[in-house]
Amino acid sequence: MDNLKDLVLRLHSQECRFVVVGGFCAVSWGSSLMTRDVDVACDMSPSNLIRVWSALEHLHPVHRMTPTRLPFTRELAEKGGVHNLYLSTDIGQLDLLGEVKGLGSFAICLEHSEPIEIGGVAIRVLTLDALIIAKRAMGRPRDLHAVLELEVIRERRSGVPREGRK
Amino acid sequence: MPLRDPSRDAITFPVTPTSIEEIIAPFWRTDDGRSAEERAEAYGIDLSLITENLRLRPEQRMDQNQAALELVRELQKARG
Numbered sequence A: 001m002d003n004l005k006d007l008v009l010r011l012h013s014q015e016c017r018f019v020v021v022g023g024f025c026a027v028s029w030g031s032s033l034m035t036r037d038v039d040v041a042c043d044m045s046p047s048n049l050i051r052v053w054s055a056l057e058h059l060h061p062v063h064r065m066t067p068t069r070l071p072f073t074r075e076l077a078e079k080g081g082v083h084n085l086y087l088s089t090d091i092g093q094l095d096l097l098g099e100v101k102g103l104g105s106f107a108i109c110l111e112h113s114e115p116i117e118i119g120g121v122a123i124r125v126l127t128l129d130a131l132i133i134a135k136r137a138m139g140r141p142r143d144l145h146a147v148l149e150l151e152v153i154r155e156r157r158s159g160v161p162r163e164g165r166k
Numbered sequence B: 001m002p003l004r005d006p007s008r009d010a011i012t013f014p015v016t017p018t019s020i021e022e023i024i025a026p027f028w029r030t031d032d033g034r035s036a037e038e039r040a041e042a043y044g045i046d047l048s049l050i051t052e053n054l055r056l057r058p059e060q061r062m063d064q065n066q067a068a069l070e071l072v073r074e075l076q077k078a079r080g
Helices: A004-013 A024-027 A046-057 A076-081 A105-113 A129-137 A141-158 B017-028 B036-043 B049-054 B058-079
Strands: A019-023 A035-040 A085-089 A092-097 A113-118 A121-126
Touching: A004 A035, A004 A046, A004 A092, A004 A113, A004 A121, A004 B017, A004 B058, A019 A024, A019 A105, A024 A035, A024 A121, A024 A129, A024 B058, A035 A105, A046 A076, A046 A085, A105 A113, A113 B058, A121 A129, A129 A141, A141 B017, A141 B036, A141 B049, B017 B036, B036 B049
Parallel strands: A019 A121, A035 A092
Antiparallel strands: A019 A035, A085 A092, A113 A121
């Protein structure tokens, strides 16, 4: 059974360095688009990947983009040298991204993130402005839907007059 | 009486990925003089869903996504 929130909380429990980006971040801001996976910008250093592995080790993580669905092992985490990891686990898909299009590295994402309370702990997600920039940079039709929703949310939160209305 | 499928007798035109991109291209723009709400409404987005979501806390929004995921899974299971 998928449990995307639990995936995020597991990463937090092992003190992984990550920022929630993508569709799950959009959901946290109020988008109505359902998402089936969690995307996080992540410090891809071996030390952090070992924390990620520790968080996921009991969930049978595998590299879902490899034909044989290779297990994500501690040895692979220790080796490092990866830009992105596309994992499948017992409770859902988790994409770990070393870089986010439109924004850049994990450090930049971290700079443009803010905490939200999930399960009694603070989880960092992209700011609304940063998420819109990232979604615009992706440029797919489904990203447009998200962008349009997120820009409405930004407009409503800011209370800026609806200048387009006659 | 059999149901009538309007798509069978409507005038058809080729919808290629390129033309879809062309159709949605104006919605990427923000210099069209429209507010974000107007642009989203024109695109066909149901803004009442956003209104409802904004009443919730972030964690509740995530739980709502989870519930939707589980429903989809149940429906897929029922279809076999």
